[in-house]
Amino acid sequence: MPYDLILCPGQNCPIKQNCYRFTAEILGRQDFLVEAPYSFITNSCEHFISNRPDENKIRIKAYEIWQNMGYPSGKSVEHWLQAEKELVELKTQLY
Template sequence: MPYDVTMCPGENCPIKQNCCRFTDEILGRQDFFGELPYNFITNSCQYFISNHPNENKIRFKAYEIWQQSGYPEDKSVEHWLQAENDLI
């Protein structure tokens, strides 16, 4: 995680395992929120950053894997799953 992104301590947050602010590696000195930013009334966090890759990134990575594998026609699901795993 870049230094300019404030990290989250997670404490009792129900979505912390899906948020980069909690799960990313801390590199050197890093700022943290003083209080948990999750809002239990609205069940949301305005500072949430998903740690799951979006579909376009997965598609591009799967395409690269397909090219590197010699363009097989029967491995699209395997390439997609490998791309997801590589990006997590």
């Protein structure tokens, strides 16, 4: 995770467990927002970064895994979960 990503303390935030700014591993010195920017008026956060990869990206990655494994049948759930895991790990490395 680069040090230029500002993390969130998550106080009273209902979506903090799904936000990378809250769940990211702290490596060394890190800056934090003073308070959670979640707005209860709009039920949203303008600084939210989802932990979960986009479903279409997971679908494409699972298809690539299926192809690389030789087109086996009955393994779609395994390929989906593997694709999701790989994309989450990649996202963690990018941030």
